[in-house]
Amino acid sequence: MDGGVRMMKDKAKVAVLVSGGGTNLQAIIDAVKGGKIKSGYVDVVISNKAGAYALERAGAAGIDGVVVSKKELGSQEAFEDAIMREIDGRGIDLIVLAGFMAILSERFTSRYAGRIINVHPSLIPSFCGAGFYGLRVHEAALARGVKVTGATVHFVNEVPDGGPIIAQRAVYVEDGDTPEVLQRRVMEQAEWIILPEAVEKICAAIVGGEM
Ligand code: GAR
Secondary structure (H helix, E strand, O other), rough: OOOOOOOOOOOEEEEEOOOOOHHHHHHHHHHHOOOOOOOOEEEEEEOOOOHHHHOOOOOOOOEEEEEHHHHHHHHHHHHHHHHHHHHHHOOOOEEEEEOOOOOOOOHHHHOOOOOOEEEEEOOOOOOOOOOOOOHHHHHHHHOOOOOEEEEEEEEEOOOOOOEEEEEEEEOOOOOOOHHHHHHHHHHHHHHHHHHHHHHHHHHHHHHOOOO
């Protein structure tokens, strides 16, 4: 016992879930190194793809990388159980989906309610939900002809891209944009800024005992 005073951690433990290149993971790693994230640190990177470059980034930063393959585990339940074992076994405080392209069921999201966030490359509620991920989001934005797009960080619940919004940042579409060019601009001008900011904000709330 500690005399009635709850012992608090000084830093929140973060798990980052990835599937691909991991530029958003890199933005978080850099923000921890540079001191912009001071209330948390990345304890583990979990990838659902064995060859994901994000795992190289984790390794280069001295962070544990774990592969959890739904194909090998055989079912959604076994896949989520394997992720839960990592999360619970390590005492993770915050789960960050950073380009994680697998669906998580309500069984998973409700277990960690208010402790999972996601970055999405549009201004929700535009171009989001089932089928809108990665480059497809930017293809849809260009096809619709919007002049402003951006990125959103939100809490994750059972509705794809439907949880409460934490942060958004707008980015202009420019004449001649291709999906690739627009994707890069949205990352540089929005995602890599608002995701680390949101991670710090939530980690600070966790270590401060506010959530
Ligand atoms: C990012 O643009 C991220 O917002 C998006 O995938 C990309 C991953 O890039 N996520 C989604 O579309 C999720 N619905 P990264 O691996 O370089 O961070």
